[in-house]
Amino acid sequence: MADILPTLTDDAVMDFIASGYIRLDGVISDAFNRKCTNVPPGPAKEFVGSPDFLREVLLHPTVAGAVRSLLGHNFLVPTGGHHHLFNAPYAGQDWHSDGISGAGYEIKELQCYYYPSAVGIEDGPTIILPGSHCRSVNRDAIAHYGDLLGQLALLVIPGSVVLTRYGIWHKAGPKFTSTPRSMIKFSYHRKSPPKRDWLIESETIPEYVDRPGYTYASGVESYRDLRRRIRTWNWLCGLTEAESMVFDRWRPSYETGVQPVEEITIH
Numbered sequence: 001m002a003d004i005l006p007t008l009t010d011d012a013v014m015d016f017i018a019s020g021y022i023r024l025d026g027v028i029s030d031a032f033n034r035k036c037t038n039v040p041p042g043p044a045k046e047f048v049g050s051p052d053f054l055r056e057v058l059l060h061p062t063v064a065g066a067v068r069s070l071l072g073h074n075f076l077v078p079t080g081g082h083h084h085l086f087n088a089p090y091a092g093q094d095w096h097s098d099g100i101s102g103a104g105y106e107i108k109e110l111q112c113y114y115y116p117s118a119v120g121i122e123d124g125p126t127i128i129l130p131g132s133h134c135r136s137v138n139r140d141a142i143a144h145y146g147d148l149l150g151q152l153a154l155l156v157i158p159g160s161v162v163l164t165r166y167g168i169w170h171k172a173g174p175k176f177t178s179t180p181r182s183m184i185k186f187s188y189h190r191k192s193p194p195k196r197d198w199l200i201e202s203e204t205i206p207e208y209v210d211r212p213g214y215t216y217a218s219g220v221e222s223y224r225d226l227r228r229r230i231r232t233w234n235w236l237c238g239l240t241e242a243e244s245m246v247f248d249r250w251r252p253s254y255e256t257g258v259q260p261v262e263e264i265t266i267h
Contacts (some may be wrong), residue, residue, distance in 0.1 A: 004073065006198040007065030013198055016070065016192055017107075017232045018211035020133035022167035024062055028114065028159035034114035036182060038104075045080035048186050057114055058186070063161050069199070070163075070236075072192035073105035081186030084172070086124055089173040090097060092174040095129075097167050105134065105231040108190040109166040113183050115156045124175025125153045126162075126183060131214040133165035134228045142169060149216045195238035208233035 008016070032052070033112055037048050047053060054239065057063065058077050098186055119125045129151050153173055156160055164170070166187065175181060196205060208230045213222035234244035 002059055002064075004059065004064045004068045005061070006069040007062060008069035008198045010198070010200060011237065012050060013069065014209055014233065015211065017163070017208070017229050019130040020168045021128060021130060022066055023156070023164045024066065024161045024163070024199070025155045026159045027060060027062045027161060028057055028116070030158065033116040033158045036172050036184065039184070040230070041082050041085035042078065044083040044184060047083070048081035048184065049079040056216050057161070058062050062085050064206060066163055067188050069197065070110060070195065070240070071188055071190040072197050074192045076189040076191050078186040078188060081184055084183045084185060084246060086172070086175055086181045088178060090124065090175050092124060093171040094146050095148070095169050095171050096139050096143060097137065097169050099166070105228050106194070107165065107232065108123075108234055110188045111165070111166045111185055112188065113154070113162045113165050115158065115160045116182050116184070119154065119156050119181055121155060121173075122176045123181045125155055125173050127153050127171050127173045128164065129169040131225065132169040132216070135169075150214050193238065194236050196236070197263070205239070226260045
């Protein structure tokens, strides 16, 4: 079994819970980046599943260390992926989230973007909406949106990898150049039950420390975000539902009942 050491701290995990992404700038070697030049667009099972890609990208200590921190020590490594390669100028994509997303607060999959070459604003960068990963939404309902307050264009240097929470809203931005814009997408999956499997300073589990709300979210949605973040943190730490209730300082009193109905006797 590959020996993967965790790299994230409590604070970094809390950041990811709130934002839905981690960017690792320039971590893959220039030599391997150059090997991606001739990879054809479309499904990239053979390339992503190759021993070289496994060694240089998927199990790179920085990349895999962040993955292990979020998915546990025995995570599932991808054996395929997709190469999003755009050469000619084009209008870009609509906002969307992938697959069945926004269905829960558990972190069971990380969708990752690897950029073998630099991507500038004119190259049609991936654009994400931080904090959008827990919003269950009809994909068609967001496709017509234009620029959104708080969106982030991923302007990257060669060899960068971005780890995202599956379900984050994203799109390819408009491309104005004929320079190839390359991004290889793949996903890791959880296999082990959740527990606090990252770098920790104390065995005592701290309460989740909230991050500032996003400007596009109303007061009600910011409250919902906070509750989702607390639940995700508690779940990642391996807390039971009863233990999680104690840690959820915003849980309304009418949600705190925990007595099983079979234990109730009516006199």
